Amino acid sequence: MCQFCHQHGDGKKWYLKAEHYSEELLDNLERRHYLQEFLQKYGQADGAKFEQNFQKALQGPAWLRQLIFRFQERRQRRDHFGQVVPLEDLEKVLGLARSIVRIPCICRKMNKGRTDAEYCFGLGLDAEKMLDFKDAFLETFRLGPDDAHFDRLSTAEALDLHRRFEKQGLIHTIWTFKTPFIGGLCNCDRADCLAMLSYRYNFHAFFRAExxxxxxxxxxxxxxxxxxxxxxxxxxxxxxxxxxxxxxxxxxxxxxxxxxxxxxxxxxxxxxxxxxxxxxx
Ligand code: SF4
Ligand code: SF4
CATH class of the missing domain: 3.30.70.20 (Alpha-Beta Plaits)
Structure with missing residues (x-):
């Protein structure tokens, strides 16, 4: 069991606890604010700079790099951290989410400038509940007022898509926004995903699967x-x-x-x- 299972899951898989997808957690103002800031900050950021920062860190002494990385990882675990989840558990996750909204991928936007790569899903972040979130997203991706990018999917539809992603070799990861709220589900590829890039530099932004x-x-x-x-x-x-x-x-x-x-x-x-x-x- 990972650290979150012990901290947030009573020794069981933390991501299978219904309250981690709940409206009560999402109602928290600090969390909503964080979500908006996250989208604005990373949506406008340049993926190349992200990698340059890691390369710069490699030039310094190893002990200092380790110290800084471990400190930042701790912060990341508190704010925005992921875990790899295989399909069998993903089916349970999708069943727990109050809503599933398909959205463009922020990493592919940062790295490749793509605004049409809809490999990500907001869990519980539906349009009525998260108007602010949707606005931040539309602004970040410059999608205009069209909210067709916020397709709400049934559990079966989302699962079907994930089976197709699996065939394409994409890895399913869930993400917290102010842990333990789970608000994101991504389908990652080493070439595009910033968390996978971080892993190459020995910076851990997500746990392995259980x-x-x-x-x-x-x-x-x-x-x-x-x-x-x-x-x-x-x-x-x-x-x-x-x-x-x-x-x-x-x-x-x-x-x-x-x-x-x-x-x-x-x-x-x-x-x-x-x-x-x-x-x-
Ligand atoms: S080598 Fe072929 S048969 Fe063996 S595990 Fe891989 S895909 Fe399956
Ligand atoms: S990390 Fe590699 S070997 Fe392990 S489950 Fe994923 S694809 Fe298979």
Whole structure:
């Protein structure tokens, strides 16, 4: 169990607690203000500068960098932090959210200038409840007064979309806005996502999933179809056995590799039960 499970989930998966999607949490003025500021600040920001800051940090002494990163991570855990969630748990998350609104991705806007990449979802942030939020979003993305970008989806529709994203190799992550309120759901790719970029610099903006993947070697044919799916470099190939293996130290438990395996040879196991991965977040 990750830190949030202990802090906010009574030792169970914190993101399966209904109150973390509740209207009461969203009514908190400080949280609403934070959400608006977040959209305005990051929506206008330049992704290239983000990376330059990391590169600058690399030039300083390692001890200082670690100190600053750990301090900032602590702050991030309080304000805006994520966790990888595989499809089976995502289905439960979507069932808990009061509303699901499809929205453009802020990372792809920052990195690629794209305003049409609708890979993200606001949970509980529907138009009536979050007028301010919607206005901030329209302004940030310069979408004009058209609110068609705020499609409200049913749980089944959202799940169906996520199955398609999974085939494309996108990783599902949930995000807090003033933890423990869960207001965002993203579908991330290493090339676009700023949180994934941070991970490359050893700055942690999200937890691994509560799972880790394993290969059933008897079922694996060694076709290697799953290899291209992994964005964390966790999948390897044994030349001797002609089989695929998964490194539990690197695996983030996203489960995306499964969607490429026609032999059904990959499964997720609870991280808490894995002897090597149970303490890796
Ligand atoms: S090996 Fe782990 S991190 Fe890589 S795709 Fe599979 S579940 Fe995700
Ligand atoms: S896709 Fe499945 S069968 Fe093919 S190498 Fe990966 S685990 Fe083995």
């Amino acid at each position: 799972f880790v993947a394993e290969v059933n070697v008897d079922a694996c044919t060694g076709c290697r179809e799953c290899h291209a799916q992994c964005q964390f470099g966790a999948i390897g190939f044994s030349v001797m056995d002609r089989k695929t293996f998964i490194d539990p130290i690197r695996c983030y438990g996203c489960g995306i590799c499964r969607s490429a395996c026609e032999m059904d040879a990959i499964h997720l196991t609870p991280r808490s039960e894995h002897p090597l991965a149970h303490n890796l977040w």
